[in-house]
Amino acid sequence: MASSMELNCWGGDWGLPSVHVECLVVMAYARFSGAPLKVNVIDNSWRVLRGHMPLLISDDSVISQPAKILDFLRKQKYNADYELSLKEGADTLAYIALLEEKLHPAVLHTFWVETDNYYSVTKPWFASRIPFPLSWYLPRKMSGEALNRILLTKGGPPFYSLTEVEGQIYRDAKECLNLLSNRLGTSPFYFGNTPTTLDAFVFGFLAPLYKVQFPKVQLQDHLKQLPNLCRFCDDILSCYFRTNLSGPSPAGQDTVDANLQKLTQLVNKESNLIEKMDDNLRKSPQHPPRKLTSLKLSTPGEGNSSQNRLSP
Missing domain, CATH: 1.20.1050.10 (Glutathione S-transferase Yfyf (Class Pi); Chain A, domain 2)
Structure with missing residues (x-):
């Protein structure tokens, strides 16, 4: 596994972490998969000369283009698609x-x-x-x-x-x-x-x-x-x-967010396991079927409490 991974990308505005399409793709995938990327935002920096954004730097590797960056992250065991058929x-x-x-x-x-x-x-x-x-x-x-x-x-x-x-x-x-x-x-x-x-x-x-x-x-x-x-x-x-x-995060907030992403992924895995176990239980007459409460994201019109729901 790579010792460190840094992502050079264009910054954000209008409530977006980046206004650049390809940078957003990589940033979103990293959040979904739990990849610990250190994000270096291009802001009056000469890093812009290093190539087209986004640019992933890991040890001696310099990788551009979202598809290649995502392939690299998967090889580091950060795979958001492992459950897909x-x-x-x-x-x-x-x-x-x-x-x-x-x-x-x-x-x-x-x-x-x-x-x-x-x-x-x-x-x-x-x-x-x-x-x-x-x-x-x-x-x-x-x-x-x-x-x-x-x-x-x-x-x-x-x-x-x-x-x-x-x-x-x-x-x-x-x-x-x-x-x-x-x-x-x-x-x-x-x-x-x-x-x-x-x-x-x-x-x-x-x-x-x-x-x-x-x-x-x-x-x-x-x-x-x-x-x-x-x-x-x-x-x-x-x-x-x-x-x-909400603006710049206080010290330590990035670590909290990373842990929250890992916890969310763990909840998803456990939910899938419970659903499989529940299917087996439904087939047994000794165990009446039970209904699981599914995790879901907010839908338009829900109150502020909807933002507390996590459901990747």
Whole structure:
């Protein structure tokens, strides 16, 4: 097991631990799996020169890209998917591919290409966290890379103009949001009561769209019409990132949160074991069936006490 693991990532705002999609994916997965990452937030730091964020540093290893970072964490025995079946594992890969193909281009466009959003929100926010003189150059470079990525994946026939491409990527994104909403239904997470890799990816893509205050919000408006996806984001933020919502934590709070995550995972394992034992008891005439109280996350409209419920 790695002796230490540090994650360089973009910081947060608007109640988010990070406003960057890929950083959020890794941060959420680390919380779900209990991986003890030391998070180094890029804030006027020259660490931004070390590569694209997020960046995991462990001993002599430097790893970028969420998929590679998550694979590394699994090899260190921090696996949020250990209870998934082969079919659920295949579904995870399929939905992640859907997010990359259908939703990611629209997220990039919303942040980096849409003129009003870029000049009033995205560029000022990132520039304020990048040291001079990189603050003049790097946001423009990131914007150009986002546009090139969109055109590379969506700019072929029959969509030749940027306007046609924009129309198509937002249609695809809304269709993707509808599919994610239908798949989630009323469940707290995509595979029941325990968050997995898929939940980390969905949260990473949706939370910035949901929370960042943009002047042009057509995709955000569509997301807010899907209350189960909004509830999904709110519950993960309240259960796994509470210290980020209430400001800097007091000394020792990070240790308490890490212990709480491990306790939550233990409760989930015990709950699954009890459910299996209960199934066996139901088959015996000497033991009448009993109903277990299931752990669940908050639903819209519940009181403040709902935030005390933990149910990964």
